[in-house]
Amino acid sequence: MSYQSYSLHQLGWRTTLAHDLTLDDFESAYPARITAVHRDGVAVLSSRGHGHAVVPHGLHADVGAFAVGDWVMVEQSADRVFRRIQRQSLLARVAAGETHAHQPIAANVDTLFIVTSCNGDFNPSRLERYVSLAMQAGVTPVMVLTKADMADDVAAFVDSARAIMPGIEVRAINALDPGSLHVLLPWMVEGCTVAFVGSSGVGKSTLTNLLTGDVTQHTAGIREDDARGRHTTTAREMFPTSHGAWVIDTPGMRELRLGAADEGVAAVFVDIEALAEQCRFGDCGHDGDAGCAIERALAEGVLDARRLANYRKLQRELAGSRRSEREKREHGRQFNAMAKRAMQDKRERLGRSR
């Protein structure tokens, strides 16, 4: 890895980021970009070069407080994060388990390379989730189909990928061949940030190495029997590329649970949402109701049953996540009310004893 320093422009600074800053911020601190998040602080890059900045306890309280790609202000006098600058975009998922905590994947990303392979990993329902994630965050999704060198019918994979969302960009690639890198170059613009996501073993780190022109990231073969990877990459990290763009490599995901991604899901399933508007009744349940445009499209073969089932599944998940958010808020309200009552009781008791 090189230890050179970068100008703000090279690091991807946008003038809009400064809207969140005051003159005071600039007097005592300087902007830096997070390249990795560690337990005891963050790795940063700035006009001063590479550095490590500790995160004061109060700032770290929130699990998702910092993400790779975040801009932060670092104190001039100490290598300490002063505060985070408002994000332009955030890719986040809901952590596994019952807590529904949001887990950041990467911040300030321009393009999300959604990586899958032309093999058993290819799964349209999972890809619809990834594209929803990008659309929700306002990040451009690009579908990257690796292992094109190993498939008999690459065109069939490309066609299925194109059907995920109208107008989505799809590129098939052999990530082992530096000569095929040109298909990703349109998004490798100076100061822009791209991130790779996808299952383990699809070639995210192989592509990262190709773009950085380095072998910084370890890669490993997949299991022959089921095409599954071995979770080789374990941390998210951002690297410079020879094209001046930034690339974020991430660990392979087992599942992608969406949080409040209503708009993202609606953007991916515009076809189904448009059909629903053509149903005869406004409150159509799309389940045996008369004049249902969705059922008609299914019967005519215009709409794929798998796609509709996934849309319904995602709608149920979104409703679940709205419910859990409401419950969290309600819980907070009950707690506040209880604390207020306790304070009142105490005041009354004190008043009586005087």
Ligand SMILES: Nc1nc2c(ncn2[C@@H]2O[C@H](COP(=O)(O)OP(=O)(O)OP(=O)(O)O)[C@@H](O)[C@H]2O)c(=O)[nH]1
């Ligand atoms: N033939 C072929 N092999 C590939 C291609 N892309 C990746 N591979 C191989 O697939 C295996 C997995 O690649 P990685 O880059 O480690 O995959 P990853 O997505 O980073 O996986 P995790 O870090 O586990 O999430 C390696 O053996 C790569 O050499 C490709 O386009 N063609």
Ligand SMILES: [Mg+2]
């Ligand atoms: Mg990897």
Ligand SMILES: [Zn+2]
């Ligand atoms: Zn209907």
